[in-house]
Amino acid sequence: MDGEYVDALVDTAPDGIDFDDLRVDREPDGYTFRTPAAAHTGIDEETLREVAADSPYVRNWYFWHAVAPQKDDRWAFLRWLEGADERGVAERYDALSDGLATTWGQLHLRVALTDGERRYHVRHVADADTDSDDLDAHDDPLDARELAKHDDDGQYRPLKTAPSLRTGWAFPDLTAGDLVATVDAFYPATVANWHREREGDLDVSHWRDTVSRQTGIYGVVDTWDRGDGHEHVNWVAEACCDDSQCLKRREWQYDDGTDLDVDGGAGAFPCREPCSLVIAAARKWTKLEGEETRTYEFDLTPSEKEQLEAIIDAVADGEADDIREADVYEGANRYRVRYLRAKLFDEDGTFAGVETDD
Amino acid sequence: MDQALVIAAHGSHLNAESSTPTYDHADTIRATGAFAEVRESFWKEEPSFREVLRTVDADEVYLVPLFISEGYFTEQVIPREFRLEDWDPALWDSDGTSATTATLSAGDTGQTVHYCGPVGTHDTMSDVIVQRAQSVTGDPDVGEGFGLAVVGHGTERNENSAKAIQYHADRIRERGRFDEVQSLFMDEEPEVDDVTDHFESDDVVVVPLFIADGFHTQEDIPEDMGLTDDYRTGYDVPTTVDGHDIWYAGAVGTEPLMADVVLERAADAGADVSAAIEQVREETGGARPATGD
Numbered sequence: 001m002d003g004e005y006v007d008a009l010v011d012t013a014p015d016g017i018d019f020d021d022l023r024v025d026r027e028p029d030g031y032t033f034r035t036p037a038a039a040h041t042g043i044d045e046e047t048l049r050e051v052a053a054d055s056p057y058v059r060n061w062y063f064w065h066a067v068a069p070q071k072d073d074r075w076a077f078l079r080w081l082e083g084a085d086e087r088g089v090a091e092r093y094d095a096l097s098d099g100l101a102t103t104w105g106q107l108h109l110r111v112a113l114t115d116g117e118r119r120y121h122v123r124h125v126a127d128a129d130t131d132s133d134d135l136d137a138h139d140d141p142l143d144a145r146e147l148a149k150h151d152d153d154g155q156y157r158p159l160k161t162a163p164s165l166r167t168g169w170a171f172p173d174l175t176a177g178d179l180v181a182t183v184d185a186f187y188p189a190t191v192a193n194w195h196r197e198r199e200g201d202l203d204v205s206h207w208r209d210t211v212s213r214q215t216g217i218y219g220v221v222d223t224w225d226r227g228d229g230h231e232h233v234n235w236v237a238e239a240c241c242d243d244s245q246c247l248k249r250r251e252w253q254y255d256d257g258t259d260l261d262v263d264g265g266a267g268a269f270p271c272r273e274p275c276s277l278v279i280a281a282a283r284k285w286t287k288l289e290g291e292e293t294r295t296y297e298f299d300l301t302p303s304e305k306e307q308l309e310a311i312i313d314a315v316a317d318g319e320a321d322d323i324r325e326a327d328v329y330e331g332a333n334r335y336r337v338r339y340l341r342a343k344l345f346d347e348d349g350t351f352a353g354v355e356t357d358d
Numbered sequence: 359m360d361q362a363l364v365i366a367a368h369g370s371h372l373n374a375e376s377s378t379p380t381y382d383h384a385d386t387i388r389a390t391g392a393f394a395e396v397r398e399s400f401w402k403e404e405p406s407f408r409e410v411l412r413t414v415d416a417d418e419v420y421l422v423p424l425f426i427s428e429g430y431f432t433e434q435v436i437p438r439e440f441r442l443e444d445w446d447p448a449l450w451d452s453d454g455t456s457a458t459t460a461t462l463s464a465g466d467t468g469q470t471v472h473y474c475g476p477v478g479t480h481d482t483m484s485d486v487i488v489q490r491a492q493s494v495t496g497d498p499d500v501g502e503g504f505g506l507a508v509v510g511h512g513t514e515r516n517e518n519s520a521k522a523i524q525y526h527a528d529r530i531r532e533r534g535r536f537d538e539v540q541s542l543f544m545d546e547e548p549e550v551d552d553v554t555d556h557f558e559s560d561d562v563v564v565v566p567l568f569i570a571d572g573f574h575t576q577e578d579i580p581e582d583m584g585l586t587d588d589y590r591t592g593y594d595v596p597t598t599v600d601g602h603d604i605w606y607a608g609a610v611g612t613e614p615l616m617a618d619v620v621l622e623r624a625a626d627a628g629a630d631v632s633a634a635i636e637q638v639r640e641e642t643g644g645a646r647p648a649t650g651d
Contacts, residue, residue, distance in 0.1 A: 150374065158371040158403065161404075188404040188409065189406070213438065275406070276371070277371060280371060
C-alpha cells in the first residue's frame with residue numbers, strides 16, 4: 001500500500017481534508033498541509049507528496065477512510081479500541097508502535113503497527129500473557145464460530161456471551177475488517193448494540209414487552225405476570241443474567257416504568273431484551289410456579305439443613321465439580337452428599353420417606 | 359448496491375450440531391462471492407433473529423428461512439422477530455407449498471428485506487432429496503429396483519408440515535426414477551415405524567426431510583424403523599429389516615446441494631446469483647440430471 005495513501009491524499013485534497021489533526025486544502029496558490037508537527041502553505045503537488053509520504057497523520061487519515069470498515073458501528077468500535085477520542089494522532093501512533101490492548105467480554109484485543117499499518121490480534125483474556133507458540137493460530141474470522149461452540153470442558157455453549165469461552169487459541173494477525181468480524185462471530189451483535197447505546201438509541205425491549213410478544217409454546221410466559229409485583233422477574237434476572245452467567249449488561253427491566261431490583265452487571269456491551277434462553281427457562285418456571293406450596297415435614301439435624309444449603313449454593317455457582325474428592329468438610333462434597341442420600345432416602349429415592357403427593 | 363444474504367434457521371439450546379448445516383451452506387455460498395455479506399441467524403442461538411440485521415451493512419437483504427415447511431415459523435415467528443413491517447402471509451400467495459417472496463422493510467434498521475419462502479418447499483428441494491439418495495447409496499444412478507421414502511415430522515397442528523413432504527414425494531414419483539416413492543411420518547399415518555409395509559422393493563432409501571441431524575433423525579427414526587434397538591450402538595447402511603435393505607440417509611439438510619436451494623430462493627426474489635448457482639451445483643454434485651423437470 002506504499003504510496004496509495006499519498007495518491008489518495010492528492011486526489012481528495014481539492015475537496016478539503018480535516019480529520020484527526022490533519023488539514024489539507026488546495027488553494028489558488030497551491031496546497032496547504034497542516035498537522036501539529038508541520039505547516040506548509042502554497043506548496044506544489046510534488047512537495048505535498050513528499051511531506052505526505054512520511055506523515056503518520058496522512059496514513060492515519062487513509063486508514064480511517066479507505067482501510068477500516070465504514071459501517072458506523074464497526075468504525076466507532078475500532079476508534080474506541082485505540083482510544084482515538086482520548087489520544088491525538090502522534091500520541092496514538094507512539095502507543096500503537098508498542099501495541100494497545102483492551103478487553104471485550106472474555107476477548108483480549110490488541111492493535112499494533114506493523115510497517116506503519118494497523119494489525120489486530122485476538123485471544124482469550126486468560127491467555128493474555130501466554131506465549132503465542134502455545135496457542136493455536138487462526139486467520140479466518142469464521143473459525144470463531146467453532147471456537148465459541150464448546151467450553152474448555154467440551155460442554156456446548158448455547159449462550160455466546162456466557163463467561164465460559166474456551167482458551168488456547170489466537171488470531172494473531174487480522175485486518176481491521178477481520179477484527180470486527182471475529183469479535184462479531186464470538187459475540188454476535190455486541191458491537192452493533194454497544195454503538196447504538198453510545199448513540200443513545202438502543203432499542204430496549206423490557207420483560208413485559210418481550211413476554212407479551214411470545215406465541216406458540218412460549219405464549220404461556222405472559223401469564224406468569226399477574227399484576228402483583230415483579231419479584232419473579234428479579235429471580236429470573238438473578239438466575240440467568242448475573243455477570244457470573246452472562247457478560248452482557250442487562251438493560252431491560254420489568255417494564256418501561258418499573259426497574260428490576262437486581263444489578264444488571266458491569267459488561268461492556270448491553271443486553272437489550274430477554275434472550276431465547278431466558279424465555280425458554282421462564283416457560284418452565286411459569287409452569288412450576290403455577291403450583292401451590294404445601295407443608296412437608298422432614299427431620300433434619302442443623303448440619304443437614306446447612307448441608308442442603310451448601311449443595312444448592314455449589315450447584316448454583318457451578319462449583320460442585322471443583323470440590324475435592326476427599327474434602328469432606330464441604331457440604332457439597334460427593335461423599336458427604338452420598339452419605340446424606342444413604343441416610344435420608346428410602347429405597348424408592350424419596351426424601352425422608354415423605355411422598356411428594358399425599 | 360450491495361446485496362446481503364441472511365439465512366434464518368432454528369438452532370438449538372441443547373444440540374451443538376444443530377447449527378452445522380446452516381454454517382456449511384452459508385460457507386458454500388459465501389465462497390461464491392455472490393453476496394457482499396452472508397449471515398447465519400437463529401431462533402435459539404446467536405446472532406438471533408432479533409439482532410442479525412443490525413450486523414449487516416447492506417441496505418438490501420435476501421432473507422431465506424432454512425425451514426422445511428411453511429407455517430408457524432415462516433409465517434409468524436420470523437416476520438415478527440425480524441420486524442418485517444406490514445407482513446401478511448397472503449403476500450406469499452401460497453397454497454402451503456408455493457411460497458414465493460415478499461419485499462418488506464425492517465422496522466428497526468430500515469433495510470429492504472426480500473423475505474423468501476422456506477427452502478423446504480422450493481421445487482429444487484426434490485433434487486436434493488434425490489441427491490441425498492445418491493449420496494447414501496454411493497450410486498449416482500440409484501433408482502431402478504429401489505423404493506424411496508421421504509420422511510417428515512408431521513404434526514396435526516400444521517397441515518403444511520405434511521404437505522411439504524407429500525409435495526416432494528409426488529414430484530419425485532412423477533419422474534419415474536424410483537420404482538416406488540412414499541411419504542411417511544413420525545407423528546401421523548402412514549408412520550415410518552412400518553416402513554417395510556409400504557414398499558415392495560428389496561432396497562429402500564429413507565430420506566428424512568429435516569434441516570439438521572438431531573434427536574429425531576439420529577435417535578427416533580432409526581429406532582422406530584428397527585435399524586437398531588439403541589441408537590448409541592449405531593446401525594449399518596444398509597440394514598436389513600423384514601427382508602428389505604434400508605438405506606437410511608439422515609437429515610436431507612446436511613446434503614451440500616442444499617446451498618443451491620438457498621440460492622434459488624434468493625434468485626427467485628431477484629438476487630443476481632445465476633453464476634453462483636452454477637458454481638454451487640458444480641461443486642455439490644447437483645448439475646441438473648437429464649431426467650430433471
